[in-house]
Amino acid sequence: MITKRIVLHFPHRLADQPIVYKLVKDYDLEFNILKAYIAPEKGGLLVLELSGEDKNYEQGIQYLKRIGVKVQALSQDIIRNDRRCSHCSVCVPICPAGAFLVEPLTREVHFDDSKCIACGVCVKACPLRAMEVRF
Amino acid sequence: MAKTIKEINEKIKKGEAVVVTAEEIIDIVEKQGVKKAAQKVDVVTTGTFGPMCSSGAYFNIGHAKPKIKLGGGRAYLNDVPVYAGFAAVDVYIGATALPDDDPRNKVFPGEFRYGGGHAIEDLVAGKDLKLAATAYGTDCYPRKELETLINIKDLNEAVLFNPRNSYQNYNVAVNLSDRVIYTYMGTLKPNLGNANYCSAGQLSPLLNDPCYKSIGIGTRIFLGGGVGYVVWQGTQHNPSVPRKENGTPCAPAGALAVLGDLKQMRPEWLAGTSMQGYGTTLTVGIGIPIPILNEEICQYTAVKDDDIYTQIVDYSEAYPQGKKGSLGEVDYAQLKSGKIVTQGKEVPTGNLSSYPKAVEIANILKEWIKKGDFLLSEPVAYLPGPDTGYTFNPLKERPVQK
Ligand code: SF4
Ligand code: SF4
Numbered sequence: 001m002i003t004k005r006i007v008l009h010f011p012h013r014l015a016d017q018p019i020v021y022k023l024v025k026d027y028d029l030e031f032n033i034l035k036a037y038i039a040p041e042k043g044g045l046l047v048l049e050l051s052g053e054d055k056n057y058e059q060g061i062q063y064l065k066r067i068g069v070k071v072q073a074l075s076q077d078i079i080r081n082d083r084r085c086s087h088c089s090v091c092v093p094i095c096p097a098g099a100f101l102v103e104p105l106t107r108e109v110h111f112d113d114s115k116c117i118a119c120g121v122c123v124k125a126c127p128l129r130a131m132e133v134r135f
Numbered sequence: 136m137a138k139t140i141k142e143i144n145e146k147i148k149k150g151e152a153v154v155v156t157a158e159e160i161i162d163i164v165e166k167q168g169v170k171k172a173a174q175k176v177d178v179v180t181t182g183t184f185g186p187m188c189s190s191g192a193y194f195n196i197g198h199a200k201p202k203i204k205l206g207g208g209r210a211y212l213n214d215v216p217v218y219a220g221f222a223a224v225d226v227y228i229g230a231t232a233l234p235d236d237d238p239r240n241k242v243f244p245g246e247f248r249y250g251g252g253h254a255i256e257d258l259v260a261g262k263d264l265k266l267a268a269t270a271y272g273t274d275c276y277p278r279k280e281l282e283t284l285i286n287i288k289d290l291n292e293a294v295l296f297n298p299r300n301s302y303q304n305y306n307v308a309v310n311l312s313d314r315v316i317y318t319y320m321g322t323l324k325p326n327l328g329n330a331n332y333c334s335a336g337q338l339s340p341l342l343n344d345p346c347y348k349s350i351g352i353g354t355r356i357f358l359g360g361g362v363g364y365v366v367w368q369g370t371q372h373n374p375s376v377p378r379k380e381n382g383t384p385c386a387p388a389g390a391l392a393v394l395g396d397l398k399q400m401r402p403e404w405l406a407g408t409s410m411q412g413y414g415t416t417l418t419v420g421i422g423i424p425i426p427i428l429n430e431e432i433c434q435y436t437a438v439k440d441d442d443i444y445t446q447i448v449d450y451s452e453a454y455p456q457g458k459k460g461s462l463g464e465v466d467y468a469q470l471k472s473g474k475i476v477t478q479g480k481e482v483p484t485g486n487l488s489s490y491p492k493a494v495e496i497a498n499i500l501k502e503w504i505k506k507g508d509f510l511l512s513e514p515v516a517y518l519p520g521p522d523t524g525y526t527f528n529p530l531k532e533r534p535v536q537k
Contacts, residue, residue: 086184086406086418086489090321092473093329093483102473107490124246124411125322127186127487128418 003051164437173433182496185488189299203278208270250415253407299369303341312451317412335493336467345382351514357422360404363395373527440467
């Protein structure tokens with residue numbers, strides 16, 4: 001038996017497919033949706049807690065990858081509280097994914113959450129605690 | 136032609152003063168020359184928004200019925216211990232104070248989610264805070280316990296009083312060791328993984344008046360979103376460090392002690408801050424106006440990032456062991472470019488001090504002055520300058536006879 005939290009990124013073309021239903025029916029997995037949204041051009045994002053027999057779990061994940069769903073392990077989902085961020089930039093060099101970028105003219109710090117791999121490093125390193133964990 | 140503060144204030148009152156930020160003056164001096172700029176511009180505004188640990192606030196809670204004397208007892212604000220060694224109902228809360236039950240660095244690195252800095256932010260934000268106190272009781276102050284909610288609006292005096300703020304220049308912190316270290320300069324990745332600095336550079340107050348020709352005791356300033364004053368040199372004021380020809384020091388130098396009415400301040404300019412593995416602190420917004428009294432002062436304010444230098448210091452060994460030595464000198468333009476080169480390695484940089492917020496502060500102060508809401512004050516005394524021999528000495532440890 002295995003239980004994992006994963007992030008599924010759907011390409012646009014799969015947004016209306018009964019994928020989760022297949023996971024349940026063909027692979028005998030149980031799921032719990034933690035978060036879901038559809039971005040018009042980018043496709044969809046689904047954060048799931050998925051559990052089942054080890055072998056079924058593996059095969060289910062293989063199925064997802066095969067049809068073109070990007071599967072990412074979720075430790076957490078990270079958002080920035082823009083009211084709290086001072087744009088200091090101390091997070092910029094510590095992010096392993098390069099998700100923060102300083103705009104050279106205004107020196108404002110942009111957070112590109114599509115690059116964020118949810119490692120959590122910035123959450124405790126941001127002095128104003130502007131980076132938050134959300135599910 | 137020299138101007139006086141009185142003359143500048145007359146212009147401010149009439150709404151005629153020419154006020155620019157320390158960023159804008161750079162271009163004006165470059166294009167028009169210092170002579171013309173000094174005639175045209177009356178005030179240059181500066182700003183900085185960075186963590187400043189030597190910050191705190193004192194306040195008077197008013198007398199309870201029956202009365203209690205907190206002095207000599209213990210008192211806590213939202214579980215953060217406050218200093219109660221004064222009279223009956225005066226207390227002081229410091230930015231780095233932590234609740235007794237905070238795990239600190241027991242689970243390393245500690246998170247330091249809430250401390251004195253956060254309690255000050257909450258107070259300024261108008262939130263109710265829990266004050267708990269115990270005392271020993273006297274004939275005139277019989278009560279021994281107190282637990283109540285307090286709110287800033289009900290306090291008698293609430294005063295931000297920071298013994299050291301607005302450091303004139305600061306080190307660039309790096310880590311030469313092979314493990315992550317957690318410092319007041321932020322998280323430092325091993326083997327020169329990042330380089331953290333902490334200054335607004337060309338907008339920073341004391342870098343625009345490097346020899347303290349206009350900023351002195353009594354200077355009226357923007358403090359935490361309200362009006363405050365410079366009340367003394369900051370602790371560790373060290374004007375005697377090496378300087379460049381433009382007067383700017385190449386290492387941490389001067390500092391200011393500042394004070395102001397907490398009730399006027401805003402939480403966005405006084406932010407509770409958590410340094411992972413290190414502790415809590417307060418990020419303070421400060422803006423200082425510099426009256427352009429003559430060409431020399433004007434020239435100082437035109438300083439730009441390329442002309443301000445600082446030292447790269449190893450925080451894994453040299454800094455904690457108190458060893459002298461710099462890994463090299465860099466200027467703020469290099470730091471702001473996002474990477475510096477040291478020990479033959481390209482190292483990405485991060486600033487603990489927010490430049491966009493410094494710009495915002497300099498602009499707010501500029502607007503206050505232009506609207507005639509904020510007059511400049513004449514210092515009543517000057518800070519110890521570069522040629523006074525005033526220095527910052529290390530502790531001389533001496534054995535205690537047992
Ligand atoms: S460290 Fe925090 S406050 Fe600073 S820029 Fe990053 S998210 Fe914003
Ligand atoms: S969680 Fe990790 S990857 Fe995401 S922004 Fe923070 S440091 Fe970068």
